[in-house]
Amino acid sequence: MKKRIVIIDGNSLINRAYYAMQKPMITKEGIYTQGIFGFLNMLNRILDDYDPDYMAVAWDMRAPTFRHEAYKEYKAGRKKMPAELAMELEPMKEILTAMHIPNLELEGYEADDIIGTLARRGEEEGLDPLIITGDKDALQLCTHKTQVLITRRGISEFDLFDYDKMLERYEVTPEQFIDLKGLMGDSSDNIPGIPGVGEKTGIKLLKQFGSVAELLAHTDEISNARLRAKVEENAQLAAMSRKLAEINTHVPLDIEIESLRRKEPDYEKLVELYTKLEFNRFLRQLNAGGAGNVLTETVSDDTEYEKHRIGSPEDLKLLEALPEGSEILLRVFGNNDHVETPVIQGVSLICGNQSFFVTMEGQTEGRLIEILNRGNFRYAGHDLIADYYMLMSLGLRNPVTAFDSAVAEYVLDPGRSNYDLKTLSFEYLHTEIQSEKEFREANGQMDLLGQDREAMEEYGAQWCRNVKLLRRLQEEKISANGQEKLCLEIEFPLIAVLADMEVEGVSVDRGTLEEIGGSLSGEVDGIEAQIHELCGEKFNVNSPAQLGPILFEKLGLPAGKKTKRGYSTSAEVLEKIRDKHPVVPLILQYRTLTKLNSTYVEGIRPLIGSDGRIHAHFQQTVAATGRLSCTEPNLQNIPVRYEMGRQLRRAFVAGENELLIGADYSQIELRIMAHLSGDENLISAFNNGDDIHRMTAARVFELDYDKVTPLDRSRAKAVNFGVIYGMSSFGLSENLHISRREAERYIQEYFQKHRAVKEYLDSQVAYCREHGYTLTMFGRRRYINEIGSSNYMTRQLGERLAMNSPIQGTAADIIKIAMNRVCRELTERGMKSRLVLQIHDELIICAAEDEVEAVKELLRRNMEGAAELSVELSCDMNTGRSWYDLKN
Structure with missing residues (x-):
């Protein structure tokens, strides 16, 4: 049985792996790993499928090759390797070394040349070479012994070529494939070829003449006059292009094939590398494989129990x-x-x-x-x-x-x-x-x-x-x-x-819930009828496949890009055309009410216990900012922008002889920003009890405080919160439905009037860029890997997160401190009242009627005293029989 040598194009595979991953993989130390992760997945598949006797991985070097000397523009304009991927090359080579798979590279030559040389020498020593690459240039290396496996789609699909498959697919021999590249060129390598000659024309010419050399010697036999002229005009270019495309199979590699024989990996080194790169899957594979138990506890428990x-x-x-x-x-x-x-x-x-x-x-x-x-x-x-x-x-x-x-x-x-x-x-x-x-x-x-x-x-x-x-x-x-x-x-x-x-x-009034469900169903039916009337036909409003053609073909509304699945009818798409036709806002409203009914009426019914209460799950380890989340049901996410959403809160009630007390931090994130930035104008405004949004409007829009209109205040509010979240002028313009230039002016005016805020936000971005994380007042870290990305949009996201995370995280810390203090005091005083809900910046207590005043006092004291800031923390407090009463 013949033995196999597998030769891998390292740069090609790690590039494919890197771009195939949907999102970045980054370790706690900030090492990007998605390229390595994908490469190892492919490598393991290769080892399982082909079980090679010999292996090597060939790599390109940064130094120019003989092709650059022949043609200075060779590979000019090729996109530079992202910095995130470049940092993955050395760890990848370290892993291969630990696997005892040689890394081969040689100055002056490309990986293709090393691959071609190894394949030739492997054949000479009686081996069957298999080349793994994503570069079709390697197809010229196919023989009756050497096969080339081309990665076709991401890292999961491959095409396997040999001599016969080449003839079937391209109708030329592997050697003629070099001539084909000479004729048609290669834009990825900046090989010019003959302008206007593509694959079909090139194959046709090679079928007639056999090679570039023969073609150039017999140009008078080209029947198409225009093509003949192109070939004659670019004869030297075609000859040079063929030379650039040809892989050198006689590279002076100082290595014996026998040194490429597979060996047992250095498992101890692999464990060290996989642990550093946080590759738990590959660590488990080491344990599950034939290596025995290579993992040991990093600490041990010697206790005899x-x-x-x-x-x-x-x-x-x-x-x-x-x-x-x-x-x-x-x-x-x-x-x-x-x-x-x-x-x-x-x-x-x-x-x-x-x-x-x-x-x-x-x-x-x-x-x-x-x-x-x-x-x-x-x-x-x-x-x-x-x-x-x-x-x-x-x-x-x-x-x-x-x-x-x-x-x-x-x-x-x-x-x-x-x-x-x-x-x-x-x-x-x-x-x-x-x-x-x-x-x-x-x-x-x-x-x-x-x-x-x-x-x-x-x-x-x-x-x-x-x-x-x-x-x-x-x-x-x-x-x-x-x-x-x-x-x-x-x-x-x-x-x-x-x-x-x-x-x-929290207690639920079933009757009220049923009543709201009935109202929602009736409203949904009414809106559906209006939609059908406006569109002139009945259809399933919930079906994008039916809705898309009606909106974008029948009604002629501007559509996004059409995919194989049809038109996108996402909320984002519909929001952009909201004002183009009266049916669009109705569709958005229909979706909101339908979701309300399915999630918060139909979804809540089976979650009500025999005690008449909802016992939601509160999750402490979900949000990266430190905020709490809530599931089954998600009571934090009831959409209260709509009246019907607010009405849902009527179903959540106090028990007999009880009242609900709600205390909501007033503008806590703006207050935290004032404290962290040290902006004197904001600090004095909060401590004087001024309307912060009215004050911002007066300062930014240069108006008298008393002449600020509700619209001015609304826009100033958007600016205030936009600043916290690092909103761009584009985002603010979309939010306020104003021009981008006007939004940019608002932001610039804000920072002119609040320089301390600008300096603080810039300092947070700089800190995050240096350390890789942000910090809250209480030491909570948030690692933001996006801040170092070479991709502009990703990096911008990282900067926005760096600005906002210390503020939002500090707010999360403060509400948690308040919860701990409130519950501790309720317990220590032996009170019957209990904390039942936390909705972001709001705490809700179900209080015994005879404890209401005492609870209000301790709630306000513990919430407003949860942190020492340069501005006063303030709570808005309300009581009522239902959750709805606390907000209305």
Whole structure:
């Protein structure tokens, strides 16, 4: 059986991989990796599919080659390699070296020449060469032995060529393909060819004459006079172009083919490189492959645990004996049900060298809760909000968080896509642990019988041990970043606050919800009838395939680019033509009301528990800015710009003998900007109680304060918030429906009057550019990789994020501090009132009627005293029977 040598065009593949990725991949250290990631995916596929005996990767060098000496304009005008991709070349070569795959390059020659030489020498030594590239120039190297695999689409599809496939596809031999390139040229390499001669004409000429040399010797035989003249006029150009296109297969490579034989990789080095580049997938492949277990824990737990399985109230005496205030590692197994009371199957706990597994059977459940409440324990775990929610639903009171590895990682890296223990264990500890989904799939429905209980016990203990090990490493990073107070005083205490909000829930008036649903359905039907009337026919308004042709063909409205799927009817497209036809705003309104009905009426019904409450999920580790998010349902996202959206809030009500109290920070982000920038005009305006938007209008538009109109104030408000979000003149012009020149004048006037604000925003961009992240007042970091992009639009986005993140993040920190303080005081004073909702800058408390005044006072005091700023924090406060009443 013949042996195979695989020769890879390194530059071609890493370029393809880089541009095939939909979005940048960047490590915490700011290393771009998407090109390397895609290259390795292709390489692994090649190794699996072809199992080569010999391998090498050829690379271009920056130095000029013999082709540049022959033609100075060779490759002139080619787009320069992005800086982000250039930084990936050396790490890629390091990985190949660790794999014992040689990197080959030679000054004065291109990678193609090295590839051609290796293919020729491989054939001479009895090997079957396979060339992997995205460059069709390599097709000239096809023989009856040498194959060329061309990457066709991104990094996932390939075309395989050999001698016969070349004849079939191009109707010329591989050697004639060089002549074809000489005739038609190559714009990517700036090879001129003969002007006006394309692939079809070139193939036709080669079929007649066989080669460029023969063509030039017999130009009188070209029947087409115009073509004959072109060939004769550009004869030297054609000859030179063919010479430039020909790959040199006799490069003086000082290397023996035998040195390219596949060897066992240096796994230790690969682990080091993959860890640095955060390639968890490839680390797992090393473990799963034939290399054995090449990964070891970066820290180890040498504790010998005393294991206790607790299945009865009597056994719980072991837990009772734990010292009060002990720190406990916790993992709760249950269904985390937010509609009915959650069912807990078992609880894993580790305290010191004792490991407990409690099965929640009979009276064990209530007794366990009693012990936990009496013990005043401090808890460590991973994503503790779910554990707290389940235990608090059964009566656990005021748990204190010592550490949470999910929240800790969120503080360290708020931009990552997930914080599951499996991923963090692999990244930090180089150990495998099943995700909860994998564990449940492997062990079926846990019924706590036989091996199922044993599996749960072992899994829970492993979970707790991994949290213990993670904590050591994460705390080192948190300390190095100066983020201890952010964790200990803001984020960790908030976990129990959020769990308590989930347990408390908010009451829903089903009758009001049904009434609103009926109104929405009626309004949707009415708008649909108007749309059909305006369009002159009935159709499915929800179908872009039906809506597009009606809007852009029948009604003749200006359309965006038509794709294979048809016209885009996205909100962005429709907003741009809103004023072109009366049907467009109706369609937008129809969509809004339809979504309201499906999401907030039909979607909420099944989420109402038997207690008549919605127990939403509050998520602490989602938004990179530090803001909280809410799901099932997303109560933070009810579109209140529309009256029907505002009406939905009528369905969320206080209970019997209760009132809702809402406290909303007034213009908190503008106040934070005033403080951070030190702008004296803004600071004095806020502290004097001035209308900040009216004041901005007076200053920017040069008007008397008393003569500012509502329109002036509205525009000034857009400018104020536009500045915070780094809005461009284009964005402001779109927002205010004014000319770009006028919007630019507004922004310039604003910065003229508020120079301190401009200096502050510029300083944040500069800081982010230097360090790669922004900081809030409380030390929260947000890593912004876009700031260093070579792409202008991406870099602009990075600059806007750098301006806004410290402001928005500080606002998020302040509301969290307020939540912690409010809940702590409610608890310490033994009040019946409870915090039930947080909607961005607003806190809502469901207060007992006899506690309303006291709650209002403590709410205002704790919110307005949450941070010491050079401007006063101010709250707008309202009370009512429903959420709607708080805003109307």
